Amino acid sequence: MNLAANITFNVGGLFDNFWQLTIDGLSWGAIYALVAVGYTLVFGLLRLINFAHSEIFMLGMFGAYFALDMILGFTPSGNAYNKGVFLTVLYLGIAMLFAMLVAGSAAIGLEFIAYRPLRKRNARSLTFLITAIGMSFVIQQFVLFILPKLISGYGGPNAQQPITLVQPKTQFTFFGVAVSNTTIVVIVSALVLAVLTDVAINRTKFGRGIRAVAQDPATATLMGVSRERIIMTTFLIGGLLAGAAALLYTLKVPQGIIYSGGFLLGIKAFSAAVLGGIGNLRGALLGGLLLGIMENYGQALFGTQWRDVVAFVLLVLVLLIRPTGILGESLGKARV
Amino acid sequence: MSAIQERLSATWQRLLDWWDRLSRPQKWVFGIILFTAVALSPIFTPSFLDTPGISFGGTMAQFAMIAIIAVGLNVVVGQAGLLDLGYVGFYAVGAYTVALLTSPESPWNKMGPTGFFSAPWAWLSCVPLAMAVTALTGLILGFPTLRLRGDYLAIVTLGFGEIIRLLADNLGDITNGPRGLNEIAFPHLLESQQHPEGVFSASNSRGDANYGTWWFWLGLVLIVGILLLVGNLERSRVGRAWIAVREDEDAAEVMGVNTFRFKLWAFTIGAAIGGLSGALYAGQVQYVAPPTFNIINSMLFLCAVVLGGQGNKLGVILGAFIIVYLPNRLLGVHFLGIDVGNLKYLFFGLALVVLMIFRPQGLFPARQQLLAYRNAARELLMARPSEKEPAQ
Numbered sequence: 186m187n188l189a190a191n192i193t194f195n196v197g198g199l200f201d202n203f204w205q206l207t208i209d210g211l212s213w214g215a216i217y218a219l220v221a222v223g224y225t226l227v228f229g230l231l232r233l234i235n236f237a238h239s240e241i242f243m244l245g246m247f248g249a250y251f252a253l254d255m256i257l258g259f260t261p262s263g264n265a266y267n268k269g270v271f272l273t274v275l276y277l278g279i280a281m282l283f284a285m286l287v288a289g290s291a292a293i294g295l296e297f298i299a300y301r302p303l304r305k306r307n308a309r310s311l312t313f314l315i316t317a318i319g320m321s322f323v324i325q326q327f328v329l330f331i332l333p334k335l336i337s338g339y340g341g342p343n344a345q346q347p348i349t350l351v352q353p354k355t356q357f358t359f360f361g362v363a364v365s366n367t368t369i370v371v372i373v374s375a376l377v378l379a380v381l382t383d384v385a386i387n388r389t390k391f392g393r394g395i396r397a398v399a400q401d402p403a404t405a406t407l408m409g410v411s412r413e414r415i416i417m418t419t420f421l422i423g424g425l426l427a428g429a430a431a432l433l434y435t436l437k438v439p440q441g442i443i444y445s446g447g448f449l450l451g452i453k454a455f456s457a458a459v460l461g462g463i464g465n466l467r468g469a470l471l472g473g474l475l476l477g478i479m480e481n482y483g484q485a486l487f488g489t490q491w492r493d494v495v496a497f498v499l500l501v502l503v504l505l506i507r508p509t510g511i512l513g514e515s516l517g518k519a520r521v
Numbered sequence: 522m523s524a525i526q527e528r529l530s531a532t533w534q535r536l537l538d539w540w541d542r543l544s545r546p547q548k549w550v551f552g553i554i555l556f557t558a559v560a561l562s563p564i565f566t567p568s569f570l571d572t573p574g575i576s577f578g579g580t581m582a583q584f585a586m587i588a589i590i591a592v593g594l595n596v597v598v599g600q601a602g603l604l605d606l607g608y609v610g611f612y613a614v615g616a617y618t619v620a621l622l623t624s625p626e627s628p629w630n631k632m633g634p635t636g637f638f639s640a641p642w643a644w645l646s647c648v649p650l651a652m653a654v655t656a657l658t659g660l661i662l663g664f665p666t667l668r669l670r671g672d673y674l675a676i677v678t679l680g681f682g683e684i685i686r687l688l689a690d691n692l693g694d695i696t697n698g699p700r701g702l703n704e705i706a707f708p709h710l711l712e713s714q715q716h717p718e719g720v721f722s723a724s725n726s727r728g729d730a731n732y733g734t735w736w737f738w739l740g741l742v743l744i745v746g747i748l749l750l751v752g753n754l755e756r757s758r759v760g761r762a763w764i765a766v767r768e769d770e771d772a773a774e775v776m777g778v779n780t781f782r783f784k785l786w787a788f789t790i791g792a793a794i795g796g797l798s799g800a801l802y803a804g805q806v807q808y809v810a811p812p813t814f815n816i817i818n819s820m821l822f823l824c825a826v827v828l829g830g831q832g833n834k835l836g837v838i839l840g841a842f843i844i845v846y847l848p849n850r851l852l853g854v855h856f857l858g859i860d861v862g863n864l865k866y867l868f869f870g871l872a873l874v875v876l877m878i879f880r881p882q883g884l885f886p887a888r889q890q891l892l893a894y895r896n897a898a899r900e901l902l903m904a905r906p907s908e909k910e911p912a913q
Contacts, residue, residue: 302878316877322870497680
């Protein structure tokens with residue numbers, strides 16, 4: 186019985202490509218981080234694992250695809266369009282806005298349909314979690330069976346045909362690390378969005394509201410903060426970021442637009458949130474980046490097919506060794 | 522709308538109350554009548570119950586397996602209050618234990634002329650082994666993770682379930698990877714001219730008493746055994762400790778309940794029952810492959826428990842019946858060009874959401890808080906205020 190044939194320990198492969206793996210891992214991690222923010226904000230506010238957040242992300246992917254296909258008129262073809270830097274960025278920006286719109290409204294809808302009635306009834310936290318699982322089923326199956334009837338060519342059991350705006354190619358080499366155009370787009374836009382979110386939560390009046398409700402809902406309400414509005418806006422922020430992440434993900438993995446495409450990424454993003462300290466915004470960002478990088482190292486070390494296992498084992502280990510995550514949990518205490 | 526809803530729930534409540542007021546012997550009599558009716562249903566299938574698209578015996582065999590799972594998961598989720606989203610992992614471990622020990626494609630095959638097991642009895646001797654291995658898996662998983670808070674436990678178990686599937690998928694040299702393991706052993710019982718490999722063989726596929734029906738009967742016997750075991754546990758010190766942990770872990774700890782130990786017990790017992798069901802599955806289908814043990818099935822198991830009513834072992838069996846029967850019944854029924862049988866996850870998802878809003882305790886809720894005090898206490902509390910006064 187030879188386990189060795191299934192698991193390799195390719196230490197050389199890891200060290201030879203160390204920086205390349207790190208940069209690539211960062212671009213994965215940026216996507217995880219954006220999705221993780223949605224988990225972490227909602228958890229910090231409601232103590233709820235928003236299991237259906239991965240489906241919000243998935244809807245965002247379809248939103249991005251819809252924008253490219255129906256609004257901008259690109260069709261799936263084998264070749265890239267190569268419209269030049271300015272136009273490509275413009276088109277991607279439009280697609281991202283649309284994806285954010287779709288995911289953001291889906292997140293608000295989810296909150297309104299599923300979670301708000303439960304809050305009114307003071308349900309137990311298990312009830313919330315089961316509702317979240319139920320909504321996750323509903324959204325997935327909606328895309329699998331109902332969406333193809335509404336918009337032909339969308340949803341169903343097969344992934345969408347990829348639309349390639351621009352061929353990924355190396356832009357510059359930096360100490361032996363080839364940085365491709367998609368990597369640049371992913372990392373830069375994720376960075377901008379992360380900074381914006383951080384400023385919104387830590388510097389604005391509205392962000393203070395979120396932190397207040399997370400810390401002590403009753404007192405926050407007495408101080409004139411509308412809890413319901415804060416919760417809704419938090420879901421909106423999570424949805425918007427998931428939508429943005431969805432577009433970046435479709436840039437990286439153009440063939441991943443499928444009804445079940447959000448599940449694994451959602452679990453990983455949640456792991457990232459836990460890794461950094463759930464309920465903690467900067468923790469989610471840090472955790473996302475770390476998870477992306479670690480996953481890449483693990484993949485180089487053990488082989489491609491163990492990539493997902495690395496993520497899950499990491500999650501279990503973090504929970505066992507430091508259940509509060511690297512930066513500690515709690516949005517309310519707002520570590521700055 | 523709400524008037525209808527109230528009438529419905531009132532009628533339902535009266536039915537549940539009627540059942541609660543029955544004495545234990547009366548419940549047993551009803552139980553035995555119901556059991557006989559259910560056991561005979563594949564032979565004398567009423568036409569309104571039949572599943573036109575698929576063998577009714579096979580459906581009932583599937584029901585028996587999911588019912589065992591629901592009872593096992595109910596110990597973990599319903600009684601001890603530990604949300605386990607990776608229960609399918611235990612199901613997989615049970616199924617793969619049997620498969621690895623008896624499939625000719627496995628490197629650890631112990632069947633055949635030189636093997637340890639003799640072919641006719643291989644499956645039966647693997648069942649306790651599968652349960653033991655699964656229980657051990659539960660212990661190994663539970664020992665580090667059960668100290669975690671509820672929500673985290675849910676995610677860790679989810680990760681566990683996914684890791685088990687990925688292992689089955691990736692360890693190609695042992696598990697044969699995505700191709701799966703074939704020709705798994707099954708009990709060679711009641712061999713005859715007509716059924717040369719016994720009634721449990723897949724070749725016995727015709728008529729009402731096909732192999733599905735026989736597996737269903739075997740499953741029913743196992744269910745009764747498990748129910749007796751779990752029922753006794755429920756009424757014992759262990760069961761009371763579980764309820765205490767579920768209702769308020771801190772309070773239980775303060776009262777001297779070793780919460781970690783009892784949680785571990787619940788996890789291990791639940792895992793063993795899941796393993797049993799997996800062994801049953803491996804024997805009936807005689808083939809295991811990783812996609813069967815997808816996380817979405819884990820959610821479906823949870824759905825059975827939640828639908829039936831967490832903490833009520835008979836309720837979750839009915840929940841399992843709903844989960845298995847409805848999709849099979851609706852298979853082949855078309856609506857707007859969609860096969861309704863395929864929409865099971867959509868409907869169950871909707872059912873979960875609606876149920877959580879209007880009836881979070883499930884269709885057949887357990888009398889949770891009062892369970893520990895037995896019927897006498899419940900009657901006292903349910904009585905009208907005037908009757909509650911002690912006699913002067």
